[in-house]
Amino acid sequence: MSTLKLANANPGRKLFSTRFATIVVWTITFLWTVPTFGLFASSFRNKQEIFLSGWWHIFTNPHLTLSNYHAVIFGSSSSTLSDGVLPYLMNSIVITIPAVIFPVVVATMAAYCLAWVKFRGSDALFFFIFALQIVPIQMSLVPLLQLFTGGAHIGSITIIPKLGIAGHFAGIWLPHTMFALPLAIYLLHNFIASLPRDLMEAAYVDGANHFKVFRQIVLPLSVPAIAAFSIFQFLWVWNDLLVALTFASGTEEVAPINVKLASLVGQWGSGWETLTAGAFVTIAIPLIVFFSLQRFFVRGLLAGSVK
Amino acid sequence: MSISKKGLLATVGVASLSLLATFVTTVAPADAAINCNKIIGPGYAQLKGKTVTMFTSILDPELSKYQKALASFTTCTGIKVKMEGSNQFEALLPVRVKGGNAPDIAIIPQPGLLAQMVATGKAVPAPAQTLKNVNKYWSPGWKGYGSVNGKFYASPNSANMKSLVWYSPKQFAKAGYTVPTTWTGMMALADKMAAAKQTAFCGGIGSGGATGWPATDWLEEVVVRQFGGQVYADWISHKIKFSDPKILAAMKTVEGWMLNSKYVGDVKAIATTTFQAAGLGIPAGSCMMLQQASFYAAQYPAGTDVSKNGDVWAFYLPGINTSVKTPVEGGGEFFAAFSKRPEVQELQNYLSTPQWAINRIATAGSGGGWLSANSGVPLSAYKNPLDQLSAKYLADKNSTFVFDASDAMPAAVGAGTEWTQLTSWFADGKSSADVAKAIDDSWPAQ
């Protein structure tokens, strides 16, 4: 609460919140929302109407139907989804939570090491990791799948035994963790490197080792950055199709919800109108995550620690 | 996280017990009545507890019909079949096969992709009984599309009939039009429609990353109609190039048909209209005819009367050159196996029999939508009139049947430059000579 009060007392506040700025910001926000609203409106119209008239006719000629939502949640009439999309929604959650936690922790450790435990070549390594962002994950699919199904060998010597995790949740968590690391390390390094030097040095002088500094100073102070990255990692994993389809399968046991939704369009794409409702069924949980993580973007975590 | 692990496990235990109970009560009585010899045919091994995985581009609701149709096979042999459908099938199958995670059986729609899979060394040739069935029930042409370098790998699954023109019988009746039976008759009808300020032909070749494929069908239909099956086959193998005068002549015919603004209105708009949306205006008469395959029926919303005198129906795309007997173009899928396990081979054998096709057609019901080119299937097995119409042409021994050429050409052309160049033909007004040259230049060197 005290930080809130501080913010309100801040004289800088009025200066940017002029009427003009408010109008500009809300105009942009409006423009940003219109296309999404079009999809939302379309999700309540049947296929014939979507095809025959623009979605804005919903205001003058509302013929609302829940049939698209029905198709998404319970499956189309002839298919045999006993529990509807619920098992797939569960799978999405089961896939996403570890696939966010693992890379965030591993990347925070690496970022701290690269920023504060300097060694010969640590900068070069950092830039190399940054550059790895450009490796298209499409190119990693086959080698990684080979590793999971066959292990790694040099000649006849086995370096890594076959992991046998393709088709299991672990087989989806691991690739997501790998692919997230370059960006996670890059973003978190930027933040962790800018932590006040005095704070760290004081801790080292007090005899704290790197692990203690990491746990007691770096982690708590990096919460906003970790929260920001977690939101995006959550979204990427949540909306991912490629990794899930490659390393899992489209079966009810492991497939996430978008694999299911993508298949609702039908073999000849005749059910594409269900995508309108599908987009809003899947967006709910990411928005909850966004709201709940947003409160970690608090002001003043560092206040007082800087001279 | 307030649930203790103990409590969690207890819930799970109770739940699975009750699941077991329902399973026993509902399934047991149904089995007893099945006469396996009659339903799936004789000679299958009992392999209880074995499972075969299948990967396919077929999606629900069609996919669940496959599972329903395979239920009797599971009851009779004990072999379970686990199917997975994905609209990313073409991209995923090579990744999974190369990555060592191949399905037992893949249902492959393109002979070109089948050849790719054989090239990985992971595909397994068809077992002897499957080969015997295919020799008996399919034409050499179909067997050929399931073979690579003379070796037979994959028996055909379903077939679709591409040589159809969708139209509205009600609109035709209103305007006093009759269904044409010759190419010139069709063009004369289109002239009449143009004179009445109607859009004679609908068209749309948009399909995301596969934009252009309907245009390849149009060209293929004309090539086989003007020059027959042999030229068509030589065209697939590139003995006849795209820049050959014959193919250029066929392109000229297409230019007078689907690239003719008199008939289609805005030619360029065809490039941005999705193939799904192309013919939706037919019942209302906003355009009159659409050349599209039998599966297009699925695009019409529920409640559309698809029948001989209804909102929409289809007629056979007429021939051009009378010396080419009943040209028919079709597509289909093939069962390629990646395992030699006995349960996989038993299933392959079953999938090549007429019994399988008849069981599969039965699950489609009156809605239909599933055709087989298996000659052991009587026409009377089809309950849907459109399927009967299509099956009649597919089963016709005297017809000139050709498989979708772009699916049989190398992927660099059939899923590459042919799509993009024909799209450019429509969108940018690129000349047919330039289009042909660009495609020929991209043909992979052997």
Add this chain to the structure above:
Amino acid sequence: MNSFFSTNLPKFEQILVAIAAFFAILMVVFYLAGKANGRKQRPIAILVLLGPAMVLLTAGLIVPAIQTILFSFKDANSIKFIGLHNYTWLIQNPDMQKVFVNTLLWIIITPFVTTALGLFLAIMLDRMKRESVAKSLLFMPMAISFVGASVIWKFVYDFAVPSKPQTGLLSAIVRAFGFKPSNWILTQPLNTFLLMIIFIWVQTGFAMVILSAAIKAVPADIVEASALDGAFGWKLFRNITFPMVRSTTIVVFATMLVTSLKLFDIVRTMTGGNFGTSVISNEMYAEVFVRFDQGRGSALAVILFVFVTPILVYNIRNLRRERSIA
């Protein structure tokens, strides 16, 4: 419903076990490694902190990257070495020049616009009334799966010939103002810019959220002190806020640049790379997954590596300069 619980509860058990095991191992390793002292302490700390990331990066990205470079010198099925043939094909192919130009346009325009707009919004929204409502709406495009977004933008850019009803918003607006709508997606070079708008629409939320977090991290007392010193508005931004978020801005810009280089799903779903809109990553995807030419696809991926070099150099120079200031 019973079957639902029996199949899904074990899944959550898997999560709990996996996460618990993950942290338990970390704690044990931290504890043991913390025991080390003297000269061993630093190397052990480096090994423990950086080791997991390096193992995962090696398996997931470094090995595949090396393999990709090798494949780029091989034929379509990665069997025969064919030297530089894939590269010469890429350079000689007339359609490829257009692809390179489009890619350049994308990486010049989109990172700049998304970063600038994200920064602008982050600053304007900071402490504004109903900040979280506006932020959520701006962020929404990021949360919508791309499959959904492609349908959204179809409803914007769709074009129907004048005799038919318009379902595209852009066409309807243009018509409402009395002009003739054109077939947007077909109109070159406008269509490339229309596709960029989709990217900007999706990614601005990312830039805004990251920059907003950075702005919030600027200590309030600094802002207050300078405000008391008479720094207002633009001046406050230029002299105080921007220098404090400068490094984050560069990070966001670099991330946007890499994202726009790798982007292909917008182009794929909207045009399939037709009508002169294709970019390198789309061609790469099509070569590998549609035309099954691993060699050419890999060569295109290697060219993407090359494109990222300038931004890498810029980042290095920037970091060096910051170090010299600090």
